[in-house]
Amino acid sequence: MVPPPFLILTARLPRDPHLKYEADPSQDGPEVDDLLDAELVDAIRKDFPILDRKMREDQRLVYLDNAATSQRPTQVVEAMRRYQQESNANVHRGIHQLAEEATETYEQAHADVAAFVGAEGMECVAFTKNTTEAINLVAQGWGLTNLEPEDAILVTELEHHANLVPWQQVADRTGAELRHVALTDDGRLDRASFHDQLDEDVALLAVSQVSNVLGTVNPVEAMTEAAHDVDARVLVDAAQSVPHMPVDVGEIGCDWLTFSGHKMLGPTGIGVLAGRREALEETEPLLFGGEMIRRVTKDEAEWAEMPWCFEAGTPPMTEAVGLSQAIDYVERIGREAIHEHSRELAARCQRRLEEVGCEVYGPAPEHRSALVSFNVPGIHPHDLASIIDDDGVAIRAGHHCAMPLMDHLGVAATARASFYIYNTEEDIDVLVNGIERAEEVMSVEEDGR
Amino acid sequence: MSDSGSSMYRQDILEHYKNPDNFGTLEPHTLAHNGENPLCGDTLEITLNLGDDGTIEAARFEGQGCAISQAATDILLGRIEEMEADEVLSMDEDQLLDVLGIDVSPLRVKCACLPLVTVQDGIEIHRGTMDPVDVTRTED
Ligand SMILES: Cc1ncc(COP(=O)(O)O)c(C=O)c1O
Numbered sequence: 001m002v003p004p005p006f007l008i009l010t011a012r013l014p015r016d017p018h019l020k021y022e023a024d025p026s027q028d029g030p031e032v033d034d035l036l037d038a039e040l041v042d043a044i045r046k047d048f049p050i051l052d053r054k055m056r057e058d059q060r061l062v063y064l065d066n067a068a069t070s071q072r073p074t075q076v077v078e079a080m081r082r083y084q085q086e087s088n089a090n091v092h093r094g095i096h097q098l099a100e101e102a103t104e105t106y107e108q109a110h111a112d113v114a115a116f117v118g119a120e121g122m123e124c125v126a127f128t129k130n131t132t133e134a135i136n137l138v139a140q141g142w143g144l145t146n147l148e149p150e151d152a153i154l155v156t157e158l159e160h161h162a163n164l165v166p167w168q169q170v171a172d173r174t175g176a177e178l179r180h181v182a183l184t185d186d187g188r189l190d191r192a193s194f195h196d197q198l199d200e201d202v203a204l205l206a207v208s209q210v211s212n213v214l215g216t217v218n219p220v221e222a223m224t225e226a227a228h229d230v231d232a233r234v235l236v237d238a239a240q241s242v243p244h245m246p247v248d249v250g251e252i253g254c255d256w257l258t259f260s261g262h263k264m265l266g267p268t269g270i271g272v273l274a275g276r277r278e279a280l281e282e283t284e285p286l287l288f289g290g291e292m293i294r295r296v297t298k299d300e301a302e303w304a305e306m307p308w309c310f311e312a313g314t315p316p317m318t319e320a321v322g323l324s325q326a327i328d329y330v331e332r333i334g335r336e337a338i339h340e341h342s343r344e345l346a347a348r349c350q351r352r353l354e355e356v357g358c359e360v361y362g363p364a365p366e367h368r369s370a371l372v373s374f375n376v377p378g379i380h381p382h383d384l385a386s387i388i389d390d391d392g393v394a395i396r397a398g399h400h401c402a403m404p405l406m407d408h409l410g411v412a413a414t415a416r417a418s419f420y421i422y423n424t425e426e427d428i429d430v431l432v433n434g435i436e437r438a439e440e441v442m443s444v445e446e447d448g449r
Numbered sequence: 450m451s452d453s454g455s456s457m458y459r460q461d462i463l464e465h466y467k468n469p470d471n472f473g474t475l476e477p478h479t480l481a482h483n484g485e486n487p488l489c490g491d492t493l494e495i496t497l498n499l500g501d502d503g504t505i506e507a508a509r510f511e512g513q514g515c516a517i518s519q520a521a522t523d524i525l526l527g528r529i530e531e532m533e534a535d536e537v538l539s540m541d542e543d544q545l546l547d548v549l550g551i552d553v554s555p556l557r558v559k560c561a562c563l564p565l566v567t568v569q570d571g572i573e574i575h576r577g578t579m580d581p582v583d584v585t586r587t588e589d
Contacts, residue, residue, distance in 0.1 A: 380515035382489050386454035386557060398488060412490020412514070441455055442516065444463040 036333070036341040036421065044333070045422045047073035059392030062427045067212050067240060067371050067418035068396055069262045072326070076265060079325035080318050091317055092291060092308070102317060109320035110307060116327045117238075117257060118248030119274040126280075126310035127320060130271035131239040132162040133286070134258035135206075137273055137310065138235055139166035141284040142256075143204065149175030151203040154232070156181040156189055156218075157408055158211040161401040163237040167206055176203070183408055187214040187362040194223065202232045209241035209252075213400045213416065214362030215346060215371040217241070224253045233279060239263060243330070243420070244370050245339040255279030261319060266326035270319035273310065280306055287312035338421055342370030345419040349428045356432060361409055371418035373400070376435055379442050381415040387441050388434035395431070457517060457551050466516040469523035473509040482571030483584040484512075484563050491518040491560060493567050495526070499575070503534045510564070517557050521549055522564035534572050540565060559587040 036044070045051050048071050055061050063071060083105065089098035091106045110122035119125050128134040143166075147153070153167050157180050171178040179202070182193035189207075198205070205227040209220045224234045236254040238247050243264035249257050256275040262268040275283075285292055285303065292312040294302045303309040330338065347365035349372045354360055358374045376384055381397035388395065396416045399406045406412060417431055474481075478496035485492050491514025498507040508526040512519055528548050529537050545565045546553055553561045566585050573579035 380489070382515045382557065382560065383458070383517070386457060386554060389454040399490065406490070412492075441458050442463060444460060444467045 036337055038424075040333075041341075041422065041424055044073075047075060047329075048422055049074065051422060055392035056390060059390075060430075062391070062393045062430045064417040064419065064423065064427060064431060065394045065396050066243075066420040066423075067263070067416065069268070070243060070265050070420050071422070072265055072267065072322070073329055075329055076267065076322045076325045080267065080322040083318055083321040088317070090314055106315065106317050106320050109324040112324045112327050113272055113274065116331070117242065117259075117272075117274050118250045119257075120250075120277055123306040124249075124275055124277055124280055126273045126307035127315055128258075128271040128273055128310075129269060129316070130262070131237060131258045131260040132271070134256075134271045134273035135162055135235065135237065136166050137286040138256050138258075138283060139170050141286050141310075142233070142279075142282055143167070143170035143176075144173060145284055146282070147174040147176040147203055150201060152177040152179050152197075152199075152201040154179045154181065154194075154197055154202045154205045154227075156207050157183050158187070158189070158214060158216065158402065158405050159206070159208055160212050160237065160239070161403070162239075163206050163208055163235075164404070167204075177201070180404075181207075183405075186364065186367075187211070188216050188367055189218055189223075195226070198226055198230060198232070200230050202227065202230055204233050204235065206235045206237070208237040208239070209247065210238075210244075210369045211362070211402075211405075212240050212371070213373050213402045213405050213414065215368040215373070216363050217245075217367055217369050220254065221252050228253065240369065240371075243338075244335065244342050246335045249274055249276065256283075261323040261326060264326055265329055267319045267322040270316045270323050272323075277306075280310075283310075285309050285312065289313050291315065333421060339369070341421060342419040342423070343368065345423055345425070345428065346370050346372050348425065349417055349419070349431070352428055352432050353435075356435060358435065361414060370420065371416055373414040373416045375411060375414055376438065379438055381413045383442065384415050384435065384438050387438040388431070391430060391434040391437070393431055393434050454554055457553060457557065459551060462520045462549075462551060463516065465520040465523040469510075469519065471509050471523050471526040472511065474511060475507055475509050480571050480575040482567055482574065484567030484570075484586070485584050486514065486518060486559055486563050486587045488587070489515050489518065489560055491515055491563055493518070493522055493564060495522075495564070495567055495571060497568070497571060499534060499572075505529050505532055505534060505537065508568070514563075515557075515560050517553065518560040518563050521545070521561040524549055525564045525568070529568065538569055538572060540569075563587055 050071050051061055053061055087101045089102040091103045110125045113125045114122050153171055153176050155164055155167055179197045182190045184190050210217050220236050227234045234254040235256040238257050238259045241247050242259040256279055259272050261270040289312040292304055292309045294304045346368055350360050353374050358376050361373045385395055385397035398413050475496040475498055479499040481496045483494050493510055493512040495510045497505055500506045508530055510522050542562055570585040574581050
């Protein structure tokens with residue numbers, strides 16, 4: 001029998017070097033390498049006070065909107081609070097103890113992220129506001145300055161608007177051609193379409209590792225290799241993969257990798273651009289001003305070294321502390337275990353939804369990550385979301401910032417349930433019961449229209 | 450605290466959604482105008498017949514979308530028949546919600562308002578008091 005799993009996560013709170021906190025080795029928990037067991041999930045849930053709040057008329061919160069943003073554990077909130085109240089100062093500026101501590105903490109956060117996603121070092125990790133800004137940094141800092149009318153940009157039909165609209169802009173402004181990898185009927189990237197379009201003209205491939213609508217896990221490693229064979233650069237949008245599965249820039253081999261803190265237990269206001277050194281060296285800053293310079297004269301300036309050249313202005317210091325702590329939390333559970341857990345929930349949810357007659361979009365469970373998009377016949381997803389909101393169930397309904405993908409599916413909108421470490425099978429039961437109740441609420445004699 | 454989601458779906462609302470009184474297209478018509486709610490994907494195609502004195506003689510719609518947008522359209526079109534076009538132009542969100550008689554949760558107010566703004570733009574474009582647009586969109 002393992003020690004109470006509750007201790008595994010809650011006991012080892014801060015990890016901030018300046019707070020001189022030493023983890024108590026007697027509280028080390030077991031290595032979790034399989035499904036998250038019920039006891040561990042219970043322990044995890046205790047770290048998320050929001051899961052205890054009562055919704056509407058006293059219902060338990062069933063939070064199934066994790067792909068939009070995850071909840072944050074006490075450890076993350078507490079680390080940020082302590083930083084604010086005990087160590088706050090501006091980084092890279094003052095010559096005083098607080099500034100020194102703040103700078104060290106902030107730089108350490110880059111190192112933590114680098115280790116987390118297998119980047120070469122902290123100079124290969126820049127903090128941005130979110131995934132969207134990280135992609136824009138590459139689109140403007142590399143795309144606009146490197147692409148020409150004879151070049152092509154290859155994206156896919158399942159991209160989030162964040163990984164589509166910036167490339168539309170680059171195509172517009174540089175004259176480069178924008179191409180789209182088509183999808184198979186079950187919502188995977190069409191291999192033939194990919195290879196057909198990946199010719200010598202392609203200078204950039206921008207692809208998400210996991211679709212935020214279909215949950216499809218894309219073979220980004222193989223795609224990167226193929227793209228590099230034609231000398232194209234590769235950006236991988238890892239916003240939906242980093243929270244769940246092991247992601248390693250080196251293993252994928254991609255040039256840039258982007259994700260957001262807020263979808264992986266971290267705070268809002270911080271995102272990451274990580275990448276290969278040479279690709280980052282080719283990338284111009286997006287923002288100019290203080291913090292990103294080495295020397296400035298009246299007429300010109302020289303950029304600071306990476307990654308600081310990408311981080312103009314006072315950076316998200318508190319958020320960096322939170323992100324670091326979120327990484328720590330995720331690593332303690334283990335991303336393999338997290339992925340198994342959320343995939344298993346998604347697979348069960350898919351099965352249950354199909355059993356009750358829902359239309360489920362996207363691939364079979366073996367190609368799917370932690371979410372399920374679906375529609376209940378005859379019920380608009382917004383009506384469904386409104387009705388099951390009464391049961392305390394939070395799902396997403398809409399186009400999920402992927403309008404071209406909605407066109408492909410031939411629907412205006414879908415409902416989406418997305419899972420994370422604190423979700424349970426009972427959450428799926430509540431969802432399915434809610435769907436059945438919605439069908440009752442919405443039922444009325446139809447006389448043909 | 451907003452009202453619960455399910456309370457919007459009263460039987461009379463669902464009745465208008467499933468069995469609308471004013472579904473269809475007027476041929477001929479004085480004016481036709483479309484509305485769209487990009488967020489939900491609700492769409493409306495409204496046709497109106499205006500009398501010489503500016504009263505709305507008939508109003509019909511075709512459309513697709515959530516129950517709130519479609520029921521609101523059916524109810525509104527039923528209400529504005531025989532009304533002066535000017536009166537319709539002066540209606541605001543609160544008056545529309547009064548007509549519907551349900552507590553629309555804040556996130557769904559746009560769905561409910563789509564028919565009103567679509568009808569209003571259609572009338573204004575017809576009168577030449579507004580630059581023509583193909584479709585009226587609620588912002589998301
Ligand atoms: C696949 C994907 N890419 C990009 C984004 C954008 O992330 P953010 O809104 O944090 O910039 C999201 C978030 O919804 C996403 O799911």
